[in-house]
Amino acid sequence: MRVLSGIQPTGNLHLGNYLGAIRNWVRMQDEMDADSQCFFFLADMHSITVHENREQRIRNVRDMAAALVAAGIDPDRSVLFNQARVPAHAELCWLLSGTARIGWLNRMTQFKDKAGKDREGASVGLFVYPVLQAADILVYNATHVPVGEDQKQHLELARDIATKFNTDFGVDLFTVPDPTIPKESARIMSLRDGTAKMSKSDPSDMSRINLTDDDDAIMQKVRKAKTDPEPLPDTAIGLAGRPEANNLVGIYATLAGTTPDAVCAEFAGKGFGAFKPALGELLVEAMRPMRTRFMELRTDDAALDAILEKGAAKASAAAEPTLRAAYDAMGLMR
C-alpha cells in the first residue's frame, strides 16, 4: 500500500481539513505495515494560484508543516515534504498535460467555483491545477489517497489520466489510485451556513474552527454557530433538511467516535442551548493538545526546514523511477 495526500499551505489548518483528511492520514500512518509507505506533502506549487508575497508563502509552508506534525504526522515514519523541493511533480505535470483533455478540465467544479464569473481572467495555473494534482499522485504510484469529499472529482480525473496514458503508450506504468474518504466527516460545513463547506477562503473567521483558536474562541464560535429553533431529534433521520443541526451532530459524532444516531439518542428533545456547550468541550479537548504542540514547533524554523529537506530527498528518490519511465514511454530522450 502506498498512501499519498497533500494540503495547500494557504492560511491555517481548520477543523474541516483535520476531520476530513488529516485524521485519516495519521490513522493510515499508524496502521501502516512493513510493506507500506506514506507520503504527505504541502502543495506549495498549487498555492501559486492564490497570490501571496514571498515572506507569507515561506511562513505558510513552515506553519503547515508544524501543523501536520502537531496533528500526529511523524516525519520518521511518513515522508513529509513540500512539493517545490521535488521537481518531479512539475515535470510529470507537463508530460501529463499531453494526455489530459480540455473537456475533462472544463468539467471540474472547483475550477468553476474558484474562477467565478470572470473565467477569462482566471490564471492558467488554476485551470491546469488538477493535472498537477494527478502528477502528485501518479509519480509515486499511490494506491490510496485520503481526502475529503471535495477532492473526489480531482481523484477521478487522476484515474482517467492514468488509464489514458497507460493505454495511449501501451504501458502498465501508472497505478490507478483509490480515494479514501471518511464516512461521517467527509464534508464539514461552515458554522455560519450549513450548505457551504468549511473553508480557509471564507471571509468570516466565525465560519471555521482554526488550529490557532484558543479555548475561549472555540467556545464562542460554537455558541454563535447557526442553528434552528427545533430541539434535537431522537434519530439522525430527523436531521434531514436541517443542514446546520446535521453538521454539528456530525462533528460531535466524529470527535466522540460514535454515530449521529447515538448522539441524537443522547440529546433527544434537548435544545441547542444544552448541546452546544457539550460540543464546545469536546472540540476544546481535541484541539488543545494539537495547538500547544503547534505553537512550540513553529518557533523552530530550522528544525521544520530540516524535516522538509529530508522528506524531499526521500520523495525525489521514490519519484525518479516513475518519472524516468514516463519520459521513456513517450520517447523523450534524456
Ligand code: TYM
Ligand atoms: P485543501 O488544501 O483544500 O484541503 C486539504 C484536505 O482537507 C480536506 N478538506 C475538507 N474535508 C472535509 N470538510 C471540509 N470542509 C474540508 N475542507 C478541506 C480536503 O478534501 C483535502 O483532503 N487540491 C488539494 C491538495 C492536493 C492534493 C494533491 C490532495 C494537491 N495535490 C494530491 C491529494 C492528492 C487541496 O486543495 O486540498
